[in-house]
Amino acid sequence: MKNMGPVSQRWLAEIEIYTREDLEAVGAVPSWAHLKARYPKRVTKNLLWALLGAQLDMDWRELPDEVKQAALDELARIPRRY
8 A cells, every 4th residue: 555664554444444445344443543543653644644645646735724624623623532
């Protein structure tokens, strides 16, 4: 998957996300929240941006600010487990 290094891929495999299609089915924000709950000190917002980029099949550095803000708004609505 685009933007994912070996550690991120391993973490995603732990929650059964292997492909872009898997990520789209779950969503980047819920996937990030799940990983943040598992690895609270290691998972950062950079992984959220990378997941969003992977879901949209684009480089995370090219994400529009509106996409990032929408993700943060969605994240604020998820009960905190991290």
